[in-house]
Amino acid sequence: MSDSVARRAVYTAIGVLILAMMLFPVYWMVNASLQPSGNTLTAGFLPLDPTFAGYRRALSEQGHNLVTSVIIATGTVVLCLLISAPCAYALSQFRSRWVSIGLLAILVSQMIPGIVIANALYTAYEKIGLLNSIPGLILANCSSGIPFAILILRSFMLSLPASLVEAARVDGAGLVRAFVAIVLPISKNSLITAGLFTFLFSWSDFLFALTLTTKGGVRPVTLGIYQYLGTQVQNWNAVMATAVLSAIPAIVLLIAAQKYIAAGALGGAVK
Amino acid sequence: MVHAPTLTPTTEESGPQPVRRARLRRRRGEELTKVLFVAPAALAMLALFGYPVVKNLLMSVQDYTLRTFFTGQAPWVGLRNYTTVVKDHLFSQAMVNTALFTIGSIAFQFGIGLALALFFRRRFPLGGVLRSLLLLPWLLPLIVSSATWRSILEQDSGILNRTLMGLGIVNDPVPWLNSPSVALIAVIGVNIWIGIPFNVTLLYSGLAEIPVELYEAGQLDGATGWRGFRYITWPNLRAVASVLLVLGVVYTIKVLDIILGLTGGGPANATQTLATQSYQRSFVDFKFGQGAALSNILIAISLAFAILYLRTTRRAVDE
Numbered sequence: 001m002s003d004s005v006a007r008r009a010v011y012t013a014i015g016v017l018i019l020a021m022m023l024f025p026v027y028w029m030v031n032a033s034l035q036p037s038g039n040t041l042t043a044g045f046l047p048l049d050p051t052f053a054g055y056r057r058a059l060s061e062q063g064h065n066l067v068t069s070v071i072i073a074t075g076t077v078v079l080c081l082l083i084s085a086p087c088a089y090a091l092s093q094f095r096s097r098w099v100s101i102g103l104l105a106i107l108v109s110q111m112i113p114g115i116v117i118a119n120a121l122y123t124a125y126e127k128i129g130l131l132n133s134i135p136g137l138i139l140a141n142c143s144s145g146i147p148f149a150i151l152i153l154r155s156f157m158l159s160l161p162a163s164l165v166e167a168a169r170v171d172g173a174g175l176v177r178a179f180v181a182i183v184l185p186i187s188k189n190s191l192i193t194a195g196l197f198t199f200l201f202s203w204s205d206f207l208f209a210l211t212l213t214t215k216g217g218v219r220p221v222t223l224g225i226y227q228y229l230g231t232q233v234q235n236w237n238a239v240m241a242t243a244v245l246s247a248i249p250a251i252v253l254l255i256a257a258q259k260y261i262a263a264g265a266l267g268g269a270v271k
Numbered sequence: 272m273v274h275a276p277t278l279t280p281t282t283e284e285s286g287p288q289p290v291r292r293a294r295l296r297r298r299r300g301e302e303l304t305k306v307l308f309v310a311p312a313a314l315a316m317l318a319l320f321g322y323p324v325v326k327n328l329l330m331s332v333q334d335y336t337l338r339t340f341f342t343g344q345a346p347w348v349g350l351r352n353y354t355t356v357v358k359d360h361l362f363s364q365a366m367v368n369t370a371l372f373t374i375g376s377i378a379f380q381f382g383i384g385l386a387l388a389l390f391f392r393r394r395f396p397l398g399g400v401l402r403s404l405l406l407l408p409w410l411l412p413l414i415v416s417s418a419t420w421r422s423i424l425e426q427d428s429g430i431l432n433r434t435l436m437g438l439g440i441v442n443d444p445v446p447w448l449n450s451p452s453v454a455l456i457a458v459i460g461v462n463i464w465i466g467i468p469f470n471v472t473l474l475y476s477g478l479a480e481i482p483v484e485l486y487e488a489g490q491l492d493g494a495t496g497w498r499g500f501r502y503i504t505w506p507n508l509r510a511v512a513s514v515l516l517v518l519g520v521v522y523t524i525k526v527l528d529i530i531l532g533l534t535g536g537g538p539a540n541a542t543q544t545l546a547t548q549s550y551q552r553s554f555v556d557f558k559f560g561q562g563a564a565l566s567n568i569l570i571a572i573s574l575a576f577a578i579l580y581l582r583t584t585r586r587a588v589d590e
Contacts, residue, residue: 011395018387019401022467026407028430029419087312094305102309104581109320111577113525115549116566119330119559120323126340143319146312175304204412206528211554222414229418229532236422243415250410258403 033240054237062242065224069203072220075138076202077195080145085191088153089183106147117143118211125212132213137220140212141202148201149194156190157183196253203249221246330563337557352564361540361548368455369524369544375459376466377519384470391471392478402475409468417532420461424448451541454534458542462529470515477511478504517580521573545569
């Protein structure tokens, strides 16, 4: 089954065409962010006369919200990995009937709509004073990060040979030391992958930002975009500039995670 | 599993008393360590999923409103919240919209996703790179996609209407997000765009699992082209496909960001779904009891599909 060179070139051309159609909105977002007037009525297909006025405005009005989003997403990654990594190891290596119960709970948790979590957290946060707070949003974002990180890390740790940890145990290392000194370093790539996805989830969070903040103090950039949509739709270049800035983590993940997923697979193949 | 070594002494373990005690202590310490590995995650899952589910069940049978925060009073009202939300004139419309949104989204996401996965299975230069770049729409924050599509779909200045009019396909600008008869179609269209990459990725990995030998054997029997798809590809893809479809329902039925960002449920409630209704009851009207009742109806529907999902995965594993 060897396709001729010409036929493969045609496939590549069709593939490029499909990609161009699928990514047109992303291109349009960048194009609109660079248009001078801010009015898409006059926007051409190419930003022939690019201006960064939209970005200047986005940074001055949304810069603070971007920083808030970075803090929340970073905090969520740290908390999620601290909680998920030991649990993923336990679910991959320990023999117990609780393992399948734990996995079932993680599966079922995916069926719970975010609005249910927001509803309950709002009333609880109101009592304990976590509304409009960064820790409150970090905790809420863990609801998407923890189950996902556990599943990713567990599937990697399932492939760890038991002899690795046993060797360390024979040398007198306790369970915790073996985990920290051996399992975590080997799992580096899967930790990075889980961390990148968790960062992206909480960076993208809109529902918790919308429901668990009631005044302006703590406002992630997703909420900033939403408020733009309510009030600023005459200034599309500032809205789209903010959208482009908010898309950066997705683009970084697309490039970085590719590398780490590939590296992890290669490492597994070599050993 | 916890064993009690002192009750079943082997020759190895029946050493002098202090050694046995030390060994037992170490064993107990180890069991405790194992518990500590899982405890933070278990607590987090209880706080972030267990508590909300129980709390929603309780709130749905209480008169839980903004007043509750000041008075601390949330009187029990039985099933009154449920009858209120179901009798509301918007409920049937929200149900129909939820069904149309879910079925429309999934049918096209899956159909287009399958076509693209089959295309990208061919080997050609840049194929892998193009396929991974295709993931971008799925990775973007939903509110970013909503904002971008809002600008594209704008009635007077949006690029879609300008292109359609320029090509002579329509004479007047289409009020994509401003007309009750078109808005739901537009919102479904955007959601299809967001979901295609995920479907392509899962279906592609499903296709990659099908052994090449099957096709080689099939070729001898004349199973190529459509017949190859009908008798080799589809039967082998069915397990992945059914899991994907059920996952799709569970994720799509609760979508909120896209609808709020594009239309806010309007115009004239044309894009209200159970999820947006639940959000409005709780966080716009501050009737948390009614919002909880609606989201419990949402959970019940999801749960029906969750059971279907678990049965499908089990069968997929068994096969």
